[in-house]
Amino acid sequence: xxxxxxxxxxxxxxxxxxxxxxxxxxxxxxxxxxxxxxxxxxxxxxxxxxxxxxxxxxxxxxxxxxxxxxxxxxxxxxxxxxxxxxxxxxxxxxxxxxxxxxxxxxxxxxxxxxxxxxxxxxxxxxxxxxxxxxxxxxxxxxxxxxxxxxxxxxxxxxxxxxxxxxxxxxxxxxxxxxxxxxxxxxxxxxxxxx
Numbered sequence: 267x268x269x270x271x272x273x274x275x276x277x278x279x280x281x282x283x284x285x286x287x288x289x290x291x292x293x294x295x296x297x298x299x300x301x302x303x304x305x306x307x308x309x310x311x312x313x314x315x316x317x318x319x320x321x322x323x324x325x326x327x328x329x330x331x332x333x334x335x336x337x338x339x340x341x342x343x344x345x346x347x348x349x350x351x352x353x354x355x356x357x358x359x360x361x362x363x364x365x366x367x368x369x370x371x372x373x374x375x376x377x378x379x380x381x382x383x384x385x386x387x388x389x390x391x392x393x394x395x396x397x398x399x400x401x402x403x404x405x406x407x408x409x410x411x412x413x414x415x416x417x418x419x420x421x422x423x424x425x426x427x428x429x430x431x432x433x434x435x436x437x438x439x440x441x442x443x444x445x446x447x448x449x450x451x452x453x454x455x456x457x458x459x460x
Contacts, residue, residue: 287338381402
């Protein structure tokens, strides 16, 4: 993935701003409604005397409207922060992988040994990435001489496979594995072509 394909981290900032403006308008409108209609005159036991009491319906509706709009704005703000963090992580991951791939190309030398895969089982965790005929040149930044080298160097989480396709095209792929996970592949020692 190249840098120009990274999403715009400020793409939804307008909607977040709109949600906060809506929340502010709801709070101001609620305050106005409480001042204007928040109290009612209620007759007392004496027919000629009234007393002022809060209008519960107006208070409940306006407070509920203000709290709801503030919660909506907070949710929009949180989702936008998550989106920005994802964009930042994607941008830094893309940069690191591109940098590592450039290093890999410069480090590969012809004449070194690798493992040419002769069989990849359909149950293998590598089946979606590697296939028979691929030449594994490095695994987790170390040279490999046998399938046993691959199994012995598995680390928990992402593992870096550097390989050449049967057509000779170099590639680097990251595959999530567990240390005790069987690879279910067969291969033989082969020289890396120049």
